[in-house]
Amino acid sequence: MSAPLDELEADERDANPDAARQRLGIVRLFDRAFFVFGTIATAWLGYLLVTESFTRGWQNLWFILIFWVVLAYLLLPRIHTLLTVIYVPDYFIGRARTREGLLGDPVNLSLFGSAEQVHAAMVAAGWTRADEVSLTSAWRIVMSTIMRRSYSDAPVSPLYLFGTIQDFTYQQEVAGNPAQRHHVRFWRAPDGWLLPGGIPTQWLAAGTYDRSVGLSLFTLQVTHKIDADTDVERDHIVSTVTAANPAAVVSVIRNFSTGYHAVNGGGDAIATDGDLPQIDLRQVPVASSAGSGAGAGSTS
Amino acid sequence: MRRPISIYLGVLLILLRTVTTIVTAVNIAFEWKKVDIALDVGTGADAAEISSIVFVVLMVFFGIAVVIDLVVARLIFMGSNRARFVAMILATILVLGSAADFFADGTSFTLENGGLLGLSLDILVLVALSDSDARDFTTSNSNGRRDARRSRRLLRRSSRAA
Numbered sequence: 021m022s023a024p025l026d027e028l029e030a031d032e033r034d035a036n037p038d039a040a041r042q043r044l045g046i047v048r049l050f051d052r053a054f055f056v057f058g059t060i061a062t063a064w065l066g067y068l069l070v071t072e073s074f075t076r077g078w079q080n081l082w083f084i085l086i087f088w089v090v091l092a093y094l095l096l097p098r099i100h101t102l103l104t105v106i107y108v109p110d111y112f113i114g115r116a117r118t119r120e121g122l123l124g125d126p127v128n129l130s131l132f133g134s135a136e137q138v139h140a141a142m143v144a145a146g147w148t149r150a151d152e153v154s155l156t157s158a159w160r161i162v163m164s165t166i167m168r169r170s171y172s173d174a175p176v177s178p179l180y181l182f183g184t185i186q187d188f189t190y191q192q193e194v195a196g197n198p199a200q201r202h203h204v205r206f207w208r209a210p211d212g213w214l215l216p217g218g219i220p221t222q223w224l225a226a227g228t229y230d231r232s233v234g235l236s237l238f239t240l241q242v243t244h245k246i247d248a249d250t251d252v253e254r255d256h257i258v259s260t261v262t263a264a265n266p267a268a269v270v271s272v273i274r275n276f277s278t279g280y281h282a283v284n285g286g287g288d289a290i291a292t293d294g295d296l297p298q299i300d301l302r303q304v305p306v307a308s309s310a311g312s313g314a315g316a317g318s319t320s
Numbered sequence: 321m322r323r324p325i326s327i328y329l330g331v332l333l334i335l336l337r338t339v340t341t342i343v344t345a346v347n348i349a350f351e352w353k354k355v356d357i358a359l360d361v362g363t364g365a366d367a368a369e370i371s372s373i374v375f376v377v378l379m380v381f382f383g384i385a386v387v388i389d390l391v392v393a394r395l396i397f398m399g400s401n402r403a404r405f406v407a408m409i410l411a412t413i414l415v416l417g418s419a420a421d422f423f424a425d426g427t428s429f430t431l432e433n434g435g436l437l438g439l440s441l442d443i444l445v446l447v448a449l450s451d452s453d454a455r456d457f458t459t460s461n462s463n464g465r466r467d468a469r470r471s472r473r474l475l476r477r478s479s480r481a482a
C-alpha cells in the first residue's frame with residue numbers, strides 16, 4: 021500500500037517525492053515492528069497477570085478483572101489488527117469495519133445531497149446527532165451512568181468505511197433504556213465512486229438497532245448487541261425521513277446484498293433481504309439554522 | 321488533527337513512570353544506610369567516601385531519567401514523532417531487560433516487589449505510543465508545523481519581492 025502524498029512533509033514532497041515516500045515507509049516499518057513487539061509484550065504481561073492471580077488465590081479475585089481489561093482492550097484487539105490486515109479484504113463489500121479491521125454493521129442505505137441537506141433531513145425526522153468520542157463525551161457517559169441521567173447524544177463506537185471513520189452519526193433514544201437505541205452512521209463516498217454494478221451514490225449509511233449491552237465475541241469488550249433483523253431499522257430510517265421530508269425521493273436497489281447471513285464486529289447475527297434504498301435529498305430545502313441544531317459541523 | 325486518546329494515555333503513563341522513579345529515588349535516599357552494595361575496591365579504600373560517591377552518582381542517574389522522561393512526554397504531547405520513537409525505544413529496552421531477567425535469571429515480577437507495576441507501565445507506554453492513532457497524530461502534526469514554516473517563508477519572500 022503506497023502512502024498518500026498529502027501525508028508527506030511539504031518541503032520533501034516538492035523536492036523529491038520518491039525519497040519522501042520512502043522515508044514515510046521506513047517510519048511505518050519501524051512503527052509496525054514496535055506494534056508487533058508491543059503485542060508480544062502484552063501477551064507476556066497477560067501471562068504474568070494470570071500466574072499472579074493464581075498465586076493470590078480466591079481472596080483476590082478482583083485481579084482477574086485487571087487481566088480481562090488487558091486481554092479485551094489491549095491484547096485481543098492487537099492480534100485482530102495484525103490478522104485482519106491479512107485476511108479481510110480492504111475494498112467495499114457492503115460492510116463497515118471496526119477499528120481492529122473486523123467486519124462491522126452492514127451498509128444498508130445510500131443517499132444523495134449535501135451534508136447540510138442530510139443534517140436537515142435527519143433533524144427534521146426526529147433524530148439527534150451523536151457526539152464525537154472525546155474526553156468530554158467519555159466523562160459525560162461516566163457521569164450520566166453514575167447519576168442515572170439520560171445522555172441522548174452519547175457517542176457511538178467508531179466504524180470504518182473507505183478507510184475512514186464515520187463522518188457523523190444520528191440516533192434516537194429509546195425511552196428510559198440506555199441499553200437500547202436506534203443509530204445510523206454516515207460516510208461520504210469518494211467523488212466519482214460507484215456502488216457495485218456502477219450505481220452512483222454520495223453518502224452511504226449503516227443503520228442498526230442496539231438491543232442490549234453484552235460482550236463482544238471477538239474481543240470480549242463490553243459493547244452493544246445489535247438486532248439481527250437490520251431491515252427493520254433500515255425501513256424505520258427511510259420511513260421517518262420520508263415522512264418528515266416531502267421533498268425526499270426514495271428508490272430501491274433490489275437484491276443489492278441478498279444473502280447476508282453473517283455476524284457483525286461484535287459477533288452478532290445479521291439477516292437482510294438485501295434491498296438498498298437510495299434516498300435523494302437534493303431537493304430538501306436547507307434552512308439557515310437547520311445545521312446548528314445538529315451540533316457543530318465536523319471540521320477535522 | 322485532534323490529539324487522540326492514545327497520546328494522552330502514553331504521556332500519562334510516562335508521567336506515572338516518572339513518579340515511580342522519584343518514589344524509588346526517595347526510598348533509596350532515606351534508606352541509604354541500609355542499602356548493601358558489594359564493591360571490589362581493596363581494603364585501603366575509604367568506605368564512607370565511596371558510599372557518598374555512589375549515592376551522588378545514583379541520584380544524578382535518577383535525576384537524568386526523570387528529566388528525560390519529562391522532556392520526552394512534553395515533546396510527544398506537542399506532536400513530535402522523534403520523541404515518540406525515543407520513548408518507544410526506551411520502553412523496548414526496559415521490557416527486553418525485564419524479559420532477560422525473567423527468562424534467564426528467574427526474577428519474579430509480582431505486585432509485592434513492585435516489579436509488575438514497573439513492567440506494566442513500560443509495556444503500556446509501548447502499546448499506547450505504537451497505536452496507529454498516535455502515529456497519525458505525530459506524523460501529521462510535524463507536517464503541519466513544517467507547512468506553517470514553509471508558508472511563512474514564502475510569505476516573507478513574496479513581500480520582499482513586492
